[in-house]
Amino acid sequence: MAIPTANVPSTATSGSERLHALDAVRAGALLLGVVLHATLSFLEPRTWVVGDVSTSPAMNSVYFVVHVFRMTLFFLIAGFFARMLLHRRGTGGFIRNRAVRILVPFVVFWPLMMVSTVVVIIWAANQAGEEVPGPTPMTPSTFPLTHLWFLYWLLMLYVAALVVRGIVVSLDKAGNLRSRVVDPVIRTIVKTDLTPVVIGAPLLVAFLLKDDWEIWYGVPPAENGVVPNPVAVVAYGTAFGFGWLLHRQIDLLRFWERRGLRNLAIAVVLTGVALAMAGTIPPDGAEPMGARKIVYAVVYVLAIWAWTMALMGLAMRYLSKPNPRIRYVSDASYWIYIIHLPVVMALQTAVAQVGLPWFVKYPLILLVAYPLTLVSYRYLVRYTFIGRLLNGRRRKGESAEKAPETTPPVAAH
Template sequence: MAIPSTPVPGAATSATERLHALDAVRAGALLLGVVLHTTLSFLEPRTWVVGDVSTSPVMNGTYFVIHVFRMTLFFLIAGFFARLVLHRRGTGGFVRNRAVRILAPLVIFWPLVMASTVVAIIIAANLAGEEVPGATPMTPSTFPLTHLWFLYWLLVLYVLALAVRAVVNLLDADGTRRSRLVDPIVRTVVARDLTPLVVGAPLCVAFLLKQDWLLWYGVPPAENGLIPNPVALVAYGCAFGFGWLLQRQVDVIRVWERRYPRNLVAAVVLTGVALAMVGLTPDTEPEALGWHKVVYAVVYTLAVWAWTMGLIGAAMRYLSRPNPSIRYVADASYWVYVVHLPLVMALQAAVSQVALPWFVKFPAILLVTYPVTLLSYRYLVRYTFIGALLNGRRRRRDEKPATEAAVPQAAAR
């Protein structure tokens, strides 16, 4: 498929290779979710249904850093690939493809994940000698989407994107205005390192407008409620929209490839400053509007986008070439993320009262979770209808291969 792009002088890497890099980053964002959720039982103070007898500020710091950038990174790439799939398949094909890849997994796996999560909560409470938490009434504002909330949000963003696109097409039927106005603006924003300021500004404002914003937790959680919370909608909606615009001229992100070292250094420094401002132990009380809150919102927003640009740039530099191992992990990452949480919770519960330090139990949980989920993908999912649902059909090595598509199938998720 021909991918619309504006060439950059000296660009040597093909558009297809760029997709390998972005798909690897998307997979990394999903797999980091396993690490993030594993830290939860070791945080202090306790915020998770499973509380371990061994906690550590190191786990707090790990959670903080990952949470800064993970979902912004994911949704930017989701927006990029959404536009790619739309222009590859047309509106009808896009809707059908997203219904299969996103809506169907949400409908199928949510009841299973919810039921197994409830079982894990009951087991954890019994092992710790605690009272089993009561059920929360399901309302539009409390509906437990669990960690599959990102699928629901993708569907919401797809609907919004199609609606905006329909209006834009009415105003700019031949695309001339977009090519002459929007594309140069995006190129300038990226080339002059204005992305954190321009794309991040709405998030910074949203932070400050939220009176009950808990600074330490950054973008508020989105796993509960069918109505997206405003701050998260701004954060992830802007990322999705910018990813959509970047796909109009793929080679623009080559700028991030060249500048990834300084962006990653900036990300580390800004994250360190943000963490120094709020400490390793989260404050569970909102802070009144003042200079501290304003400066923190600015620093945190800049960190979000420095990580996003730096990690995408590094991937473009080192992961652009096809690699069977990375491709396999990228294919598996969707399944791993969908099914990991009940297993992680069960393992957290199993070790929560064991008199071992966190630095033994934390990696042990990961060393069980990753192999189990990856192997289950290999033997129970990859070549079955479930694998076809999540990633498209995969052929075994002894089967006659189909014609290679120009775009990696995993990327089209």
């Protein structure tokens, strides 16, 4: 993902190199989805189609922490790379690329993942001696996008970005408003550490206005419904838009790099406070409006952005140099995420009734799921038409670092 334009003071983000750090963060956000979904069978109380005989509040805590920041981080990077791609390829090239990398995989893989997930659900119910759950009535608000909902959302955000950009360009043909007003404002926000306050403010308001907000779950899930829920629209749309604006001034990432460890410490503390307030076991029902809801919403929003800034900054500090292994895993991460859910569910089902503690079974699921999906990428995807669809052409014998500068997948180059 070469950077076409920007005056950046470091070789890590120079115009001739890939942003290796952001490659790594993008891949990490996708791969954390496996970590998150693997916890679901061990949560208390049971909310997942597969219920393990061994559960633990520790698994609740893992889910809680990962859920705080993962998708905000992902959509921030998605917005960043979306603008990069638009400026590299133009509007027509952008649309064609996103159609190939996002729309086609969604159309092709959604039915495959849906069918395989249903098969595992039936197996899980039979294994546990439970009645197979009946189908949910299909409506615009219940349509099951599965874990591939993020592809649907990316398509919506791309359309919105092109519409907004078209309006802005028509009103600001010379670019003066953007260069003299928008860019300085964004720069001030980042330099003065106001990102969590200013960029997080819309989400804070959305949380407080949601009467049925179940605080433990943070941003409401988006895997069901072709009509997005408003809180998620605010959360992920804001992150995407901010990422888009950050690409106008790539050197701003250096401010997060210098403050990475500090922001990580802040993120850990804020997340600890939020978890202490919400409890390791999700409370029943929504939180009523009051001081507790307001304080929790403030802490939660600040934690989201503290994590996002910390992980972006730490990646810039420690992962900016080319690394063939990280590049390879980054290439594989799109495929791994697409196919992982039925794989994880099958592994959860296989061990659900086994009399072993959760701290044995949970790592075991990950130790099988990651290698299995990575091997499938190597032998079934990387050098096939599927690999060309997801990541662009790769040739056997070609090292990861010498691979051509294609336009990968999701958050995408």
